[in-house]
């Protein structure tokens with residue numbers, strides 16, 4: 001029970017990786033605010049935690065909307081009195097080559113991954129500063145190093161790395177650790193939609209010669225939000241089987 005009585009907010013935790021993180025952190029004793037704009041998926045995650053004897057709340061805040069995020073944060077503070085952990089996980093893609101990419105494709109992806117992470121961090125940091133304790137993990141992607149057809153996603157995820165560096169520096173003096181996890185090719189339903197040639201090429205490019213599992217990402221996040229990593233700040237951990245870029 002490495003996270004006994006710690007309160008965590010995990011954005012987009014109705015989704016594949018976020019659900020894995022929520023279950024793993026709850027297993028270690030954390031009270032988890034399951035955030036997802038898709039309430040049905042969020043509720044499924046919360047139910048899984050509750051049936052395993054853990055503590056969970058659910059909130060459908062759209063993380064790109066400051067007012068909704070504030071309501072969610074207020075709710076956690078009302079229920080649990082504290083916020084120890086924020087995992088900025090919600091993210092999505094709208095792939096296209098640059099000449100076909102619309103303003104909407106760009107704004108959707110950058111607003112969700114980058115602005116959403118900023119909004120959520122800004123909402124929880126005052127409480128963390130007050131208690132001189134906090135762990136923030138931003139979920140980037142190995143794609144931050146570049147990928148064809150993803151200028152919006154790559155820019156957003158590189159921005160998430162920049163946010164980690166900047167915020168990590170700003171908050172270290174308050175005993176708040178900000179770090180980042182960059183997943184590589186992970187075995188989620190999304191990876192199943194890749195054509196088999198691309199999948200095989202990426203597996204061959206991965207030194208460990210296989211896809212990662214959802215729990216591999218959850219374990220990296222668990223390490224970064226636990227006190228076992230208390231001297232680690234502003235780092236990007238590639239959970240990618242040794243792959244250094246798509």
Ligand SMILES: NC(=O)c1ccc[n+]([C@@H]2O[C@H](COP(=O)([O-])OP(=O)(O)OC[C@H]3O[C@@H](n4cnc5c(N)ncnc54)[C@H](O)[C@@H]3O)[C@@H](O)[C@H]2O)c1
Pocket residue numbers: 011012013014015016017018035036037038041060061062063064089090091092112113139140141142182183184185186187188190191
């Ligand atoms: N799946 C992978 O292999 C992989 C690889 C690298 C990086 N990532 C990153 O990991 C994170 C999670 O990916 P995933 O595959 O689990 O995605 P997912 O689509 O399964 O889950 C994302 C969740 O976020 C929710 N969401 C979307 N917009 C929201 C908003 N405005 N407010 C609140 N919730 C919102 C969605 O409803 C969804 O449930 C993302 O940031 C993604 O970019 C994933």
